[in-house]
Amino acid sequence: xxxxxxxxxxxxxxxxxxxxxxxxxxxxxxxxxxxxxxxxxxxxxxxxxxxxxxxxxxxxxxxxxxxxxxxxxxxxxxxxx
Numbered sequence: 001x002x003x004x005x006x007x008x009x010x011x012x013x014x015x016x017x018x019x020x021x022x023x024x025x026x027x028x029x030x031x032x033x034x035x036x037x038x039x040x041x042x043x044x045x046x047x048x049x050x051x052x053x054x055x056x057x058x059x060x061x062x063x064x065x066x067x068x069x070x071x072x073x074x075x076x077x078x079x080x081x
Contacts, residue, residue: 001009042060046053055066062079 042058044056044058044060046056048054057064057078059080062077064076064078066074068074
C-alpha cells in the first residue's frame with residue numbers, strides 16, 4: 001500500500017467516522033444550550049492561585065490585567081474579534 005493509500009484508508013476509517021459521530025452527538029447538545037448566541041453580550045473571566053483571583057479579562061471593555069514576574073500589575077487592552 002502506498003503512502004497516499006494509507007492516508008486515504010486512515011481518513012476513511014477513523015477521521016470521517018469520528019467527525020460524523022461528533023456532529024450527531026453534539027448537535028442536539030448545542031441546540032439545547034441554556035443561552036442563545038444573540039443573547040450573549042460579554043464575558044468576564046478571573047483566575048489566580050487559590051482564592052486570590054489576581055488576573056482578569058473583561059470582553060466588554062477589552063481590559064486585560066495580569067501580574068508579571070516582578071509582581072507588577074500590567075493592564076492591557078485586547079479586543080476580541
